[in-house]
Amino acid sequence: MAKRIIVIGSGAAGMTAASAARKQSADAEITLFTEDEHIAYSPCAIPYVIEGKIPDFESIVMHTPQFYKEKRNIEVRTMTKVTSLDVDKKTLTTSDGQAHTFDSIVLATGGTVFMPPVEGVKLKGVLPVRSISDGKAIRSMMADTRSAVIAGAGVIGLEMALALKHAGKQVTVVEMFPQVIPRIMDKDMADLLQEHIASLGVEFVMSAPITAIKGKERVEAVVAGGKEYPCQMVIMATGVRANLELPNMIGLDVGALGAVRVSATLQPYRKGRLVKDVYLAGDVIQCESALAPGPTMSQLGSSAVRQGDVAGTNAAGGYATYPGVASAWVSHLGDVQAAGTGLSKGLAEYYGIRTVEGIGKGLTKARYYPGGKKIVVKVLADAATHRLIGAQIVSGEDATGRINWLTAAMLKGVSAEEFGNAFENAYCPPTSMVKDVVNVAVEDLLTKL
Template identity: 40%
Template sequence: MKVVIVGGGAGGISTASNLRKLDEEVEIVVLTRDNQVSYSPCAIPYVLSDRIHSFDDIVMRTVDDYKAKNIDVMLETEVTGVDSAKKQITYSKNGVVQTMNYDKLVLATGGSPFVPPMKGVDLDGVFKIRTLDDGKQVKEWAENCKSALVTGAGLIGIEIAYAFKKMGLKVTLCEMLPQIVPRSLDPDMAKILTDYLIEEGIDVVLGQPITELKGEDGKVKKAVFEDGTEADADMVILATGVRAELNLAKMAGCDCGRWAILVNDRMATTVPDVYAVGDCVESYSAILRSNTVSQLGTTAVRQAKTLAQTLAGKRSRFNPVLNSMVSKVGKLEFGAVGLTRSFAQQNSIKAVVGKVEALTRARYYPNAKPMNVKVICDADGTIIGCQIIAEERVAERIDTMTLAITQELTCFELSNMEFAYAPPVSMVTDPLVIAVEEVSKKFN
């Protein structure tokens, strides 16, 4: 059997690696437009801020490493066509167009950065950050700049803005919506993070779309907002999200949904012997019971493991998603899982909320840090969301709440669960328990 994988990101390369572990005989070919494979795009902001020394440090495997596993990785190769009837792809490498047959095809084409419709996006100094080369170009350009503007205040936008501040630049972070991280945080929790960024010296502009980028001698110099105000910008980062790449899926005849490729829980598309994983597919929401997007590296890797099991003829299914996330900017960690209160209300779910400020350690233990916890339940008390901001120990509590939501626990059940305790690492009553107890008071 020959498995051809289009895309060398987390979804594609993880499918190849996991499939090889399960089947030593299957022929595996990975084609990618990139000139590197198996690196972490999520780490790029931390290289910019010098928390990670070099871009080389975030490359985890080479082509030779995969060759040793009998996986053929073809770099700088553009797949231009799919004929699912003939089970054949067309690709271009070094200007030469060729075809390749397959028994099973995996589309791991990811997403393309969204470019807002504004004047001046073609000026020099305007960047998108998606690949390792993008990161290198940004770092090189930033070394000759005094000011930078990041448009889009999602996870990557915030992390890059902070990295530029650490590089000594005057930084403006702007978001057309009235808050930062709108997919994961409610406005009150987002304000905690916004206030921290401002304290760190970053100018935050909310609710103001950019209408134009102005330049001199072909290089960007200023950004103009909707209200007419301007911000200095020797460079601009478009961190405005990604859109699934669907061209090849449509060529193959795959059904697509509102956002991306439709797949079942074994990662199969609607076309026989064509599968898809990663940012280019729609996932199923565990809470809303409908399709959603989950453009996270963790999601792509879990999908890849499911697909590898499927291709190896084993039983496996990809579970519905909750989109749990965590990030760190400066000294502040923030994480979320499930629905925000705002998103629950938009979907006609009555949200009952508890929000508390506790401590990360016993109050008498040195260096105990404030921890803000917000828990969202539905009308029956079932937990459907959680958001946490603190200087430490956020990730493990987000993981705990991910498990609680997956198991459809209520706030009453979680408040009676056993949690570990020691003064250096927690309060005797965990902040999660304090938060769900606060929610419980709002029920009879």
């Protein structure tokens, strides 16, 4: 009899898991349930629709349920919440009252935006940003919004701030920490970025946790750091928490970071024992860091896709493992690209690792070639082992290739000395200086080790 596989969730992790299961097994019966109306889209594109660079939300939807049925023989049921789950009896029920059985299951239930428990958080105009429905709600309120407050200066907060600024709104970013991108970027690099975004007209209020949101029906002001900031819209970019509704229902072990603990095969544990035929992927899990001895939350679309592949393959009877992650990221913010990989100084300290850092400053093209943009690269090494464990870039262009280059080295456990002596880079005047700024940063690091 064909294996019955159920996938819950239509985000990057769930859609990939269903497709990977199909690749692994031609005859499995694959059904995907999602409470969303839309499937197979990248939330990463939401800021660009808000800004108007992408004309509408329909454009960011890659495939329809019909596509999955016709091309991959996967049954996708939208607007169907899984309301109860029993992984011992291998049964579940959905919001339409139907019961279903399965042989294996993938939980790709993602995350939800953390809404700080402050007065006024339920007022009209206080909006999370996570899904197309959230994006549509934001866009429908933009017409009568002059000023918006963005709560949280992480990457998503900054992307939303610039999107609304480009759409003609007055924008204030309110952040409880003294720097932007507080968890994964060091302050010196984050300050360069903040300076650039501020130069585009976005206001910043730093070290100021939001204490209240004021208004009668709709939001009228945000209170932070003892001051009021008038606004008609508040975008909550206050971090993502793993969606633990179903994992808690079936008693899965939750790790120190508040997400489901999984093995390398992406199977969960219950009271310390591996649970058979159940796999998880995406923002709902914590995984192992490739650069520190401990768990990490990747919370990236790129990681969700790779995890979905592993979970779907295993659910269909194959064997795949998910290695430790560096969580390389990149964002395009105004005229600047910011990127990072591995550990920031703060994260390294959290794991008890002492770091040494090198900085390189220069241009993205040869000095004499027209149009070169400023680039700053920072690399971090473990002071004890000299292993490269983190890097950050703020650059006018081409941050992605450089951060991927550094990520590949870090994932292979390369030391600063090895990188300096043995790592090549391609060169021509329109694409880099003959000694790329990445190498300049590593040379600076070597002088300090």
